[in-house]
Amino acid sequence: MGEDLLHDEEKEPPSPLPGLEVVFPPHPPKRHLKVVWNRSSRDISTSEPQPGIRTLEFRKEFFNAISDAHWNNWHWQLRHRITGFAELERFLCLSDQEREAGTRRETIFPVSVTPYYMSLLEKNNPLQSLRRTVIPVACEHVHAPEESEDPLNEENDTPVPGLVHRYPDRVLFMVTDFCSTYCRYCTRSRIVGKRQACRLSPARWQAGLDYIQATPTVRDVLLSGGDPLTLSDDLLEWLLSRLRRIPHVEIIRIGTKAPVVLPQRITAGLVRMLKRYHPLWMSIHFTHPDELTPETAAACQRLADNGIPLGSQTVLLAGVNDRVDQMKRLFQGLMKIRVKPYYLYQCDPIIGSGHFRTPVARGLEIIQGLRGHTSGYAVPAYVIDGPGGGGKIPLLPDYVLGHEGRDLLLKNYQGRVCRYPDPAASLTAS
Numbered sequence: 001m002g003e004d005l006l007h008d009e010e011k012e013p014p015s016p017l018p019g020l021e022v023v024f025p026p027h028p029p030k031r032h033l034k035v036v037w038n039r040s041s042r043d044i045s046t047s048e049p050q051p052g053i054r055t056l057e058f059r060k061e062f063f064n065a066i067s068d069a070h071w072n073n074w075h076w077q078l079r080h081r082i083t084g085f086a087e088l089e090r091f092l093c094l095s096d097q098e099r100e101a102g103t104r105r106e107t108i109f110p111v112s113v114t115p116y117y118m119s120l121l122e123k124n125n126p127l128q129s130l131r132r133t134v135i136p137v138a139c140e141h142v143h144a145p146e147e148s149e150d151p152l153n154e155e156n157d158t159p160v161p162g163l164v165h166r167y168p169d170r171v172l173f174m175v176t177d178f179c180s181t182y183c184r185y186c187t188r189s190r191i192v193g194k195r196q197a198c199r200l201s202p203a204r205w206q207a208g209l210d211y212i213q214a215t216p217t218v219r220d221v222l223l224s225g226g227d228p229l230t231l232s233d234d235l236l237e238w239l240l241s242r243l244r245r246i247p248h249v250e251i252i253r254i255g256t257k258a259p260v261v262l263p264q265r266i267t268a269g270l271v272r273m274l275k276r277y278h279p280l281w282m283s284i285h286f287t288h289p290d291e292l293t294p295e296t297a298a299a300c301q302r303l304a305d306n307g308i309p310l311g312s313q314t315v316l317l318a319g320v321n322d323r324v325d326q327m328k329r330l331f332q333g334l335m336k337i338r339v340k341p342y343y344l345y346q347c348d349p350i351i352g353s354g355h356f357r358t359p360v361a362r363g364l365e366i367i368q369g370l371r372g373h374t375s376g377y378a379v380p381a382y383v384i385d386g387p388g389g390g391g392k393i394p395l396l397p398d399y400v401l402g403h404e405g406r407d408l409l410l411k412n413y414q415g416r417v418c419r420y421p422d423p424a425a426s427l428t429a430s
């Protein structure tokens with residue numbers, strides 16, 4: 001992982017960056033944890049969650065000699081990411097489709113799965129939802145004419161490299177191209193994991209900060225990537241502190257999948273640091289109810305307990321999460337761990353994603369199956385990110401049937417028609 005130096009706190013932080021005033025806080029003292037494998041006498045950490053049963057079995061099969069202290073350390077998880085097909089074969093019985101993807105030299109998007117997330121995959125089931133999201137298949141090499149590398153035309157709204165300014169009052173600041181685990185449907189696969197497009201560089205970050213500083217309309221900054229939570233606490237704090245010096249930046253958001261694929265990252269030290277930069281929000285990328293493990297629940301609890309509002313973003317994926325019952329379990333489960341389901345995205349037409357895209361009607365069916373049938377808080381906004389740079393466009397099932405005289409005819413969640421005396425229609429009619 002030579003290129004991952006900037007993501008590894010166990011190595012020295014980079015020396016002060018030329019041209020930037022970077023003062024890194026001293027290293028926290030190393031924690032010496034007593035290593036105990038036995039679940040009944042776990043005293044390795046103040047609040048490590050009891051692992052899920054699947055994870056326990058996986059560890060016994062593949063990492064039996066690895067201590068809890070290592071397993072629960074995010075650096076260890078990052079260093080032991082599974083990144084090659086030979087390694088995948090060790091953990092999974094690969095299907096023909098998966099093996100073919102591995103033998104093709106021009107694999108488009110890198111493979112990387114943390115050992116923790118690998119523990120949630122079913123060894124003998126290539127159709128398992130979680131497995132389909134991170135293990136490549138040959139279909140990725142099928143390119144439909146409507147697909148493109150940058151379907152949202154973000155490059156066109158990029159005033160400085162790594163920063164997208166599309167909406168008037170907010171920007172997307174891509175601070176790294178690295179993720180611990182790569183999703184096969186990633187909208188930013190043109191950048192993420194490419195190791196050149198968005199390489200972490202002082203000049204790049206400074207250009208982004210300068211742009212934000214010089215643009216007073218920007219009141220909301222979304223740190224994204226890649227996954228910003230793969231940065232060390234020191235680097236992340238450096239960025240947050242610089243953003244907080246800009247008076248017109250009211251809100252900082254972090255977009256991440258770490259609580260799901262690398263819950264070990266949500267350390268007490270990290271949240272202690274994050275809470276110094278409130279108001280700070282977090283958007284977590286969830287895909288399926290099987291991701292709601294004790295480890296992920298504990299990570300979300302730690303964030304929520306420290307006052308970080310949590311929202312989820314989910315991409316609708318064919319054969320993965322495109323059923324009402326799956327989505328209901330996911331969104332209700334998120335509510336229980338204090339994450340508000342925020343967006344459900346129609347899958348963007350990125351290259352090689354045809355096997356993941358559902359008809360839009362499926363997304364509408366899902367919203368219809370949720371609205372009224374569960375808490376309103378558990379129903380996200382279903383959106384299409386308009387190709388070509390249209391921005392997020394919300395979609396709703398047809399609840400409005402039209403006007404009859406002055407009445408607006410509406411269909412409720414049971415299909416019953418209701419009349420609402422519409423004041424606007426009355427004004428027009430009179």
Ligand code: SF4
Binds near residue numbers: 181185186192
């Ligand atoms: S976590 Fe986000 S940025 Fe990273 S691969 Fe998945 S979708 Fe892309």
